[in-house]
Amino acid sequence: MMVTEETLTSKEQIFYTIEQVASRTGFTKRTLRYYEEVGLLPPTDRTEGNYRRYSEADIQRLERIKNLRDLLGFSLTDIRELLEVEDERGQIKVAYRHETEDLAKVAQLDRADELIRVQIHLIEQKLAGLEQMRATLVANLERHELKRKELLTHI
Numbered sequence: 001m002m003v004t005e006e007t008l009t010s011k012e013q014i015f016y017t018i019e020q021v022a023s024r025t026g027f028t029k030r031t032l033r034y035y036e037e038v039g040l041l042p043p044t045d046r047t048e049g050n051y052r053r054y055s056e057a058d059i060q061r062l063e064r065i066k067n068l069r070d071l072l073g074f075s076l077t078d079i080r081e082l083l084e085v086e087d088e089r090g091q092i093k094v095a096y097r098h099e100t101e102d103l104a105k106v107a108q109l110d111r112a113d114e115l116i117r118v119q120i121h122l123i124e125q126k127l128a129g130l131e132q133m134r135a136t137l138v139a140n141l142e143r144h145e146l147k148r149k150e151l152l153t154h155i
Contacts, residue, residue, distance in 0.1 A: 015045060015053035025062045032062070040065055040080055073130075078122055085115045 022029050032052075035041040041061060044052040061083070068074040068082065089112055096108045 013055060015055060016059065018052050018054070021054045021059060021062070024059060025066060027062060027066070035062070035065065038076065038080070040076065040083065072126065074122075074126065078126075082119060082122060085118050089115050 016024070018029050018032055021027070021032060025032075027035075032041070036043060036052075041058060044054055044058060047053055064083070065079055068079045069076070074082065092108050092112045092115075096105055096112075099105050099108065
């Protein structure tokens with residue numbers, strides 16, 4: 001994305017306006033505000049005039065939300081849960097790097113594994129639903145094939 005005069009900078013960090021983020025992600029400004037309101041997107045930084053400023057990390061999170069929603073069909077509730085778990089796993093990763101005691105590191109690994117299991121469970125639920133949908137469609141095709149053969153034997 002081209003940096004324009006609307007792009008705000010602060011200490012080498014580039015921030016984008018809501019219009020720029022909407023254009024880049026394909027979300028409407030209303031959707032961006034809503035995602036912040038419901039906790040999918042952390043509260044954005046603000047200018048002195050109280051305008052939202054989005055970082056590259058915010059844009060990456062929005063792209064993740066878009067993929068989970070559009071490509072994988074997760075609900076906003078599921079997305080929020082997945083992102084909260086990812087956020088906590090990120091915090092554990094940072095804490096693990098700074099931890100010096102082996103028992104504390106083991107406890108952090110245990111917690112990270114619990115969180116991974118939560119994510120796997122959500123994915124397995126989605127897969128089960130998709131498999132059920134697939135099985136229904138395959139059964140429809142099989143019924144249609146039987147009906148087709150039956151109809152063609154009468155010709």
